[in-house]
Amino acid sequence: MLVSYNWLNEYVDLNGVSADELAERITRSGIEVEGVDVLNEGIKGVVIGHVLEREQHPNADKLNKCLVDVGEEAPVQIICGAPNVDKGQKVAVAKVGAVLPGNFKIKRAKLRGEESNGMICSLQELGIESKLVAKEFSEGIFVFPHDVEVGTDALAYLSRNDYVLELGLTPNRSDCLSMLGVAYEVGAILGNEVKWPKSSYDVSEEQASNYISVKVEAEEDNPLYVAKIVQNVKIGPSPLWMQTRLMAAGIRPHNNVVDITNYILLEYGQPLHAFDYDRLGSKEILVRRATEKEKIVTLDDAERTLSSEHLVITNGTEPIALAGVMGGLNSEVQSDTTTVLIESAYFKGTTVRRASKDHGLRSEASARFEKGIDPNRTHEAAERAAALMAEFAGGEVLEGSVEVNTISYEPKVVTTTLSKINSVLGTSVTASEVKAIFENLKFEVVEDNETFTVTVPTRRGDITIEEDLVEEVARLYGYDNIPTTLPISAATPGVLSTYQAKRRKVRSFLEGAGLLQTITYSLTSKERAKQFAIEDGKEIVLAMPMSEERSTLRLSLVPHLLEVVQHNIARQTHANSIYEIGSVFVGKEGEELPEEKERLSGVLTGLWHSHQWQGEKKAVDFYVAKGILDGMFEMLGLTERVTYRRAELDRLHPGRTAEILLNDDVVGYVGQLHPETLKELDLPETYVFELALQTILNIETEEIKYEPIPRFPSISRDIALVIDRSTPAGDLEKVIRTAGGSLLKEVRIFDLYEGDKIAEDKKSVAYSLRYYHPDHTLTDEEVTKVHEKVLTALEEQFGATLRS
Known part of the structure; x- marks a missing residue:
């Protein structure tokens, strides 16, 4: 809703409050002012x-x-x-x-x-x-x-020396879709009275009932219909002040008659329509539901096909307007119009909404009918329009109105108490303050022993229960004035569970490492449901899927992450490092419902980092993916419990894939997509991982203990071992750490050699071992003794020999 500051000042005294200050006060009362437009800014x-x-x-x-x-x-x-x-x-x-x-x-x-x-x-x-x-x-x-x-x-x-306030109204505040409605709101904020416009005119001796009759068949859709007749109008431009007010509110001027109906719509919030009486084709107005496939040509010169769910205004036989939405071209007010029929009606919001949606016609009128108008203003708006047409179009208003009135509306009566208000808001407002707030809102209120019985005017259809009255007190009292308190029952503040805290740390680590979080669908196709799954399970298929592509609950997150990468690469984003934490659904034989388990998955492809100035580039490889997971396990305190084991998994490269074990149980994998899979998906070299996050985060870990920086020097020994090619280097490292005992603090592999001077079925793996003692400087004898144990253990278990 666009509100002219100068126009608003005609209905309620703004006391010299600036437009910006008024916008701030309206916002603080619960209706957001999205902006203040200075119309003459920069001119x-x-x-x-x-x-x-x-x-x-x-x-x-x-x-x-x-x-x-x-x-x-x-x-x-x-x-x-x-x-x-x-x-x-x-x-x-x-x-x-x-x-x-x-x-x-x-x-x-x-x-x-x-x-x-x-x-x-x-x-x-x-x-x-x-x-x-x-x-x-x-x-x-x-x-x-x-x-x-x-x-x-x-x-x-041109009325450009003005400010326009843009109100961001919620659907329940349809009362502020009019200047008078906003005036009531501002009057309550400032404590001022609202001045209503006057509607006076000379009445012709002729009766309106001699010219028109009104019949309503669809009384539920249209319980109130008022028709007035104005003769001898002269079509021309409306007054300049009216045109400029319409333009400030976002409405284009047309002519004096049409502009008056739009002006009343803005002023009262009551949509009106003006028919050319002589083009009606009859002396009858019949309101009914349309028949199936019935046609109407609306004011935008479009032929529209109606259904029985649409309400139409007819001349007894053919439609002349789509009720509450748009008039018909056959009864349009034109330059030669001399007699005008003014329609002011109350149409059911859901009926108008259906027609507006079906025909793609969203108008200022339909928006107000959909949200609800004040039935008490329907007659007043018609009288005001007739008065303005008499004044600015030279018309003669025929006596009386022709109407059908079956509407039943009574103001809501709602009760609340001072104790209820103060207990809900945590305030200590007095009974006199509460009563003053209701009176400023122009609500009829009766107080009896701190109990307030409020008669809510029909313009405020959003107030129906006691809590609504409490809200009115809160926003007019001032949200900023409500003290900050904790609920009485809140003995301790809420905290994250251990699992939630760990999951948050995982997200933080991965994002710190350069991965971006994604969220994908839980539904996939039956063909892809089991692809890349850690755990096999029964597929859970929807009974009524939206499509085959979204018919089955997923057992892995990886397929959808690969879809994201495909989408990005197709849009020239070639470096992708993404992850997702989400649920998979593992079906069990004999059970109707699946078991929901949380997984962590990631996909990496393209350059891992690039420094153009230094000419450095590093593409993603297996060790980048593994390194990210190693860092995460270290952050979780699981480094010593996690191991990697070479694996051959479906759709993954057989030589660049590893299972991840936690306490010797498989909890995931990391590896490169198989070349055939890459070709199928049209992807470059891509690495993926998936972990059973629920299992990993539920493992209890010891508290982190402080370990002082060594005060004494360490001793390093390098060894190059000749072993069978099939022996995993990780198995050697396990034996080295076990045999090295407490003095061995660090084991690092630094070389792998296969080729000349090494048998074809052998390889050379070199390790650097670092020993130190926290309490004294180690002697060569102490280190040699432990180091010999390491070499002996390697020889006994793997037949390893030192490379000469």
């Missing part, structure tokens, strides 16, 4: 000018040479390209030195050899959106009424 030096002479530019077919009085000693010559500029017009002129939107400064210039001292402006050039400019001025300059004063501020006549 100066624009005045009313009078075109005294106009002639064709001697050197240009599309330019005009105009002599313009701008209120100074002598008129000035201005070259103008607008096709509609003419002698005798009052126009907006940006004088030399003026500034227009976009910091466009007006200077003296020569156009095709003729001097130009200023610029005759269109509304678009003054910052008004093209879609809001009336059609007659959309491709040329704006022409003011003749009674405007030359040399005065043009922006003042």
